[in-house]
Amino acid sequence: MAKIEIMIPAMGEGITEATITQFLKKEGDFVEEEESIVEIATDKVDSEIPAPQNGKIAKLLFAEGDVAQVGDVVAILIPEGEELNDEELSTASPVQAKTEEKVIELPNEVVAIETEAKMTSKTENGSFISPLVRKIAQEENISLEELNQVQGSGENNRITKKDILQFIENKTSQAKVAEPIVAPVSASPAPAPTSTPVSHQSYNGENVEIIEMDRMRKLIAQYMVQSKQVSPHVTSFIDVDVTGLVQWRNKVKNEFLQKEGQKLTFTPIFVEAVSMALKDYPMVNVSVDGDKIIRKKFINIGMATALPSGNLIVPVIKGADEKNLVGITKQVNDLADRARANKLQPDEIQGSTFTITNLGAFGSTTGTPIINQPEVAILAVGAIKKKPAVIETPQGDTIGIRNIMVLSLSYDHRVVDGALGGMFLKRVAEYLENFDTERKI
Incomplete structure (x- = not known):
């Protein structure tokens, strides 16, 4: 008798386990190929495991809430019309303490x-x-x-x-309290005690609402604190005149939609400009491992995406430098749509080498983004605003209305100094300001 083992798939570097959040099918249920059997959650993303073919769920090997390792069999599927005996259904018992x-x-x-x-x-x-x-x-x-x-x-x-x-920490603090206090022999003043976290005031009553963080928000909070602890952040800013770019997009966006079936936003253009700048300055496309610098010979751009829940996720455009604008646009739209629908696969949020976050989508003109570890830089793009600006012409300077945006680059000062960070940021700005307004789609 044939049996098909449904396993926890490999889900990207650093992910070794997943929590079984919900079985969508029970033992004895029939499923069709690609129909989801179980929902799982990792510390990166929620996902579903589909059936590889039509069949019947013969056995579920975990309970909801259990933690399974990558490669563990979570369910057994058999083709329609077949049955398995108890011996064939048996699997290794869970590892017990010994x-x-x-x-x-x-x-x-x-x-x-x-x-x-x-x-x-x-x-x-x-x-x-x-x-x-x-x-x-x-x-x-x-x-x-x-x-x-x-x-x-x-x-x-x-x-x-x-x-x-x-x-x-609590155990250590209790141990210190239990230690006898010994007066210093020296007449010199004792060192000032180290500061301890101040306890939060306890709030209750009808005037407040206590909201428990969901799993994703807890992870985001943890990652943000970790990034600030790991990387000494520095942020540089630059004004960019994107008037030509705005006019070009307004001119071609309807044609682009009709021809490609895709909305043309500014994000794919930002991704393209960053990819070109990273090829010019490859030492921004790195990560740090102890005292070693790992330079990536591939360019994978993460794009921070806000979710309807208020949380944030960063799907990744793999090989962004190898795609044309149409290819980037299709992938940006697809990833963004599936991110908001909670349909991303685990490997689609892994492996980014640089991240872009669009503050302008919410009206912000600029900000100081936190680095997406283990990358060493992140670019924030602000809202495009019409502003008066000095325009240099052969006949002299004049004042005109221009479309201006602010780019802000946060970078890890361990490996990216001000000069490199500034040159990279300026290069991104140059690619946007000098965008070919005669470009065909």
């Missing part, structure tokens, strides 16, 4: 036996533990018994990185 003996050489050459408990993906009280949390717990000598005390703040009581770090 005790093993390890021989350790001590400094005095005495051999000792160390008992080491292997951690599972759940605590005794049902809180989920990711591989990252387990690693932190092992490095900080947090026992399984101590992990049972941690209240997970993630979905389905999942213990997050923030939860385990807060537990460790």
Whole structure:
């Protein structure tokens, strides 16, 4: 009898597990090819796993809320008209905590036996533990018994990185309080105590509404704080006269829609200009690994996209420098539409080397964006505004109404100095200001 194993797919660099958020089918249900079977969530994106062919769901191997690793079988599908016996449906049991003996050489050459408990993906009280949390717990000598005390703040009581770090901080603080206070021998003034976070005032009553962050908002908050801690941010600004570009788009947008079936926004043009500038200044298209600089020989542009929920996601235009304006436009529109419909695949939000965020879509003229790690720069494009400007002509300077926008570039000062950041930003501006207004579509 044939059986088809439905597995957690590879979902991009750094993603090793996913939470089963909902089974869309139950055992015994018939499904058609490409019909979704299960919803999963990673720390990057929510996704669905479709059926590879028509058939019947013979067995579901996980429960909703469980955490499965990439490659784990979550369901078994069989062709219509076939059945499997119990032996054929059997799979490996979940990994259980076990005790093993390890021989350790001590400094005095005495051999000792160390008992080491292997951690599972759940605590005794049902809180989920990711591989990252387990690693932190092992490095900080947090026992399984101590992990049972941690209240997970993630979905389905999942213990997050923030939860385990807060537990460790609290444990350290309690240990310090318990230490005896010894008066300094020196007559010199004691050093000032380090500052501690101020406790938030407790709010309640009818005058306030307490809103729990959803999973995506928690992740965004975590990533933003992490980026500011990792990268020393510097932001440079430049005014750009895009009058010619605006006039060209107004002239061709209806023809573009009729010919290509796509709306022509400014975003694809910004993506094209940034891609060309990155080829001119490849040291902006890098990431940092310790004391090493990783220069990417490919250009993948992330575009920050606002979701109806108020959250943010960054789908990626792969190989942006290898596409023409029509190709970029089609991919920009497709990714944006599917992002808002929560239909992106995990690999479509992975692998960006540079990010663009459009502040102008909400009327903002400029801003200081936060770098999308592990990139080293991010460009914010402001709203295009009509402003009076000095126009240089052979007959002399004059004042005219021009379409002006502000570009702001935040960059990681560890590897991008002011000169490089300024030259790159100026080059993007030059590509936009010198846009070919005779360009054919």
